[in-house]
Amino acid sequence: MHRLLRRSSIRSAVLCAVIASAGVCAAAVEEGVAQLLAPLQELRDWTTAEAPRTFVGEDLFELIDGGAELYHEYGFRQAVAARFEGPSSATLQIEAYQMDSAASACGVYSLLQSPKGAPIVIGQGGRLYRDYLIFWKGPFYVSLTLTVPLESAGAVLTGAARQIADRIDATGEEPALWRALPPEGLLDRKYVRGAIALSNVYVFGSGNVFGVTEGVYGEYADHRRFVFQYATREAALGQLAAAAQAIANDKAYHDVSWTDGVLGASDRDENRVTARCESDRIIVQVSRVAGAH
Amino acid sequence: MKGPVSRREFLSCSARLGALAFVAYPWSRLVGAASPGPADVPAADLAIVQGPDPFDDARRAVGLLGGIQRFVKPGQRVALLINAPRWWTKPGSFTSPEVSLAVVQLCAQAGAREIVTIVDPPAGYWRRSGHADACAKALSLVKSSGRDWVATTITKGRSLKRADINRALLEADVVINLPIAKHHAGTGFTGCLKNMMGACSSSTNRFFHNGSGASGEYEDVAFLSQCIADVNLVRKPDLNVCDATEYLITNGPAGPGELGHAQTVVAGIDPVAVDAYCASTFLSLRPERVHMIQQAFEHGIGQIDWTKLAVNKTQS
Numbered sequence: 001m002h003r004l005l006r007r008s009s010i011r012s013a014v015l016c017a018v019i020a021s022a023g024v025c026a027a028a029v030e031e032g033v034a035q036l037l038a039p040l041q042e043l044r045d046w047t048t049a050e051a052p053r054t055f056v057g058e059d060l061f062e063l064i065d066g067g068a069e070l071y072h073e074y075g076f077r078q079a080v081a082a083r084f085e086g087p088s089s090a091t092l093q094i095e096a097y098q099m100d101s102a103a104s105a106c107g108v109y110s111l112l113q114s115p116k117g118a119p120i121v122i123g124q125g126g127r128l129y130r131d132y133l134i135f136w137k138g139p140f141y142v143s144l145t146l147t148v149p150l151e152s153a154g155a156v157l158t159g160a161a162r163q164i165a166d167r168i169d170a171t172g173e174e175p176a177l178w179r180a181l182p183p184e185g186l187l188d189r190k191y192v193r194g195a196i197a198l199s200n201v202y203v204f205g206s207g208n209v210f211g212v213t214e215g216v217y218g219e220y221a222d223h224r225r226f227v228f229q230y231a232t233r234e235a236a237l238g239q240l241a242a243a244a245q246a247i248a249n250d251k252a253y254h255d256v257s258w259t260d261g262v263l264g265a266s267d268r269d270e271n272r273v274t275a276r277c278e279s280d281r282i283i284v285q286v287s288r289v290a291g292a293h
Numbered sequence: 294m295k296g297p298v299s300r301r302e303f304l305s306c307s308a309r310l311g312a313l314a315f316v317a318y319p320w321s322r323l324v325g326a327a328s329p330g331p332a333d334v335p336a337a338d339l340a341i342v343q344g345p346d347p348f349d350d351a352r353r354a355v356g357l358l359g360g361i362q363r364f365v366k367p368g369q370r371v372a373l374l375i376n377a378p379r380w381w382t383k384p385g386s387f388t389s390p391e392v393s394l395a396v397v398q399l400c401a402q403a404g405a406r407e408i409v410t411i412v413d414p415p416a417g418y419w420r421r422s423g424h425a426d427a428c429a430k431a432l433s434l435v436k437s438s439g440r441d442w443v444a445t446t447i448t449k450g451r452s453l454k455r456a457d458i459n460r461a462l463l464e465a466d467v468v469i470n471l472p473i474a475k476h477h478a479g480t481g482f483t484g485c486l487k488n489m490m491g492a493c494s495s496s497t498n499r500f501f502h503n504g505s506g507a508s509g510e511y512e513d514v515a516f517l518s519q520c521i522a523d524v525n526l527v528r529k530p531d532l533n534v535c536d537a538t539e540y541l542i543t544n545g546p547a548g549p550g551e552l553g554h555a556q557t558v559v560a561g562i563d564p565v566a567v568d569a570y571c572a573s574t575f576l577s578l579r580p581e582r583v584h585m586i587q588q589a590f591e592h593g594i595g596q597i598d599w600t601k602l603a604v605n606k607t608q609s
Contacts, residue, residue: 061495061499062380063380064380064546064547065378065380065381065546065547066477066479066490066498066502066546067478067545067546067547069478069479069502070478070479083382091382093382093383112543112544112550114543114551116551129549129551131384131549132383132548132549134549143549145383145384145548145549147382147383147384195514196478196479196514197478199479199481199514200478200481203481203582206515206584207513207514207515252582268579
């Protein structure tokens with residue numbers, strides 16, 4: 001098991017070993033997570049407006065209310081949040097979310113980032129926007145947000161982010177399923193763990209018609225590609241048949257076809273949607289039709 | 294060559310010029326003035342005001358609906374549902390205090406005896422408005438409604454049959470909904486309809502997310518959306534004033550994310566129409582594909598085709 005943080009105490013380790021089943025180990029990890037946002041040298045001219053607070057499991061709703069459901073879908077474990085006040089009445093809000101795996105943290109990051117942000121080498125991947133910065137490292141997804149525009153925004157955000165990233169000892173693997181996306185011409189990619197995340201990319205009918213629990217999305221110049229992973233080929237075939245029926249009954253689609261195990265349909269934007277099985281996966285392509293937009 | 298102007302001609306011309314000057318004068322900018330709006334123009338059902346001053350734009354939008362006096366009478370108790378709870382802190386995630394304060398001022402000017410907040414804004418919220426000092430008297434009428442829940446049956450609810458609703462929503466003389474139009478990762482959009490969740494207890498709201506028994510606890514967006522539509526059957530706000538000045542267009546409801554800056558306030562009596570307009574205009578969504586808007590329309594709560602309403606759009 002990777003040691004997540006550099007400053008885990010010997011006392012915590014002993015307590016974990018002795019009373020692990022009682023959940024004290026979780027408390028030690030919780031304490032360790034809070035250390036991520038302990039006083040940051042990069043913010044020495046800032047004051048702590050709200051000391052770090054930890055949110056575990058369902059408590060995440062207290063931090064971000066309905067926004068919590070997305071994180072839970074990805075496998076949320078706990079988060080720590082703090083707020084700092086600086087020059088010109090600026091406020092810096094920092095949140096670090098610990099997910100159930102590095103792939104999940106990477107997935108959250110992939111969904112919430114966009115190519116409009118400048119790539120930045122922090123953690124295992126990050127992007128800098130005008131007033132905020134997000135990155136991931138190991139099982140952690142971290143966001144830093146300024147509430148007032150600052151000339152020094154870039155420096156403040158990157159400085160604090162680097163220091164937090166340095167406190168995270170663990171690294172991890174990106175989602176393996178990303179290898180299913182052809183790399184040529186790939187403009188953007190996302191990893192999803194369910195219908196909520198998927199609906200932020202493309203809405204396939206009403207409800208989770210493909211029964212997605214794990215999938216990837218790739219954006220290309222003239223089409224979008226989805227790869228959904230299932231436990232078995234039989235499961236994939238069954239889900240494709242169910243999706244075909246759902247889409248055929250959905251008024252949002254027309255020109256629906258179901259031939260030789262390949263689903264075809266046109267959406268209201270005149271994109272052509274095709275879906276087929278490949279082994280234990282469903283491959284869906286949403287293609288822009290020339291002259292349709 | 295025309296002869297000297299007669300006394301009659303002079304007075305007639307002067308009167309016309311005077312009337313023109315009266316109409317052109319920006320009366321809305323007078324502190325303490327009642328809702329602006331041309332008296333002879335029929336009240337709109339949907340008012341859209343774009344401008345650099347959210348406080349003034351909100352006042353003008355209500356004016357285009359006929360003025361606050363259409364909604365608030367002297368001595369009435371007004372309940373405000375402002376989408377600015379303590380957990381929405383990032384830019385574009387909460388209703389601007391400028392918009393909220395404009396409505397508070399209008400209610401006070403209309404003679405409201407009490408203004409209660411169903412969801413309490415965080416400390417310092419009102420002070421963030423540049424008009425806070427000028428509206429101090431109006432703000433003195435504002436107080437919290439408290440966390441008093443009433444078990445309410447929703448007979449026509451399809452997924453939500455009962456809910457714990459804030460008593461102020463049920464008993465206030467007037468309810469004014471003050472949402473922000475923004476992206477929402479779960480439902481795609483949040484505005485007037487979803488803001489009604491703010492009037493529900495946390496256990497009721499948890500049911501919205503978990504109650505369908507879906508295999509993945511958080512995956513049943515259709516159920517969540519139906520519950521939102523159902524809860525809007527409890528009480529339709531008398532007025533909706535929706536903030537579309539600065540709002541999240543990605544990564545809502547919490548952010549951080551990309552921001553839209555339409556600098557617009559949208560006001561209307563029909564929450565479905567306001568949401569349909571805002572979802573399509575500011576987030577490029579098809580209203581019929583936003584489940585809760587479609588389902589609320591099917592309930593008969595409002596009109597999804599906002600173009601069928603009397604719309605007044607203006608720039609200040």
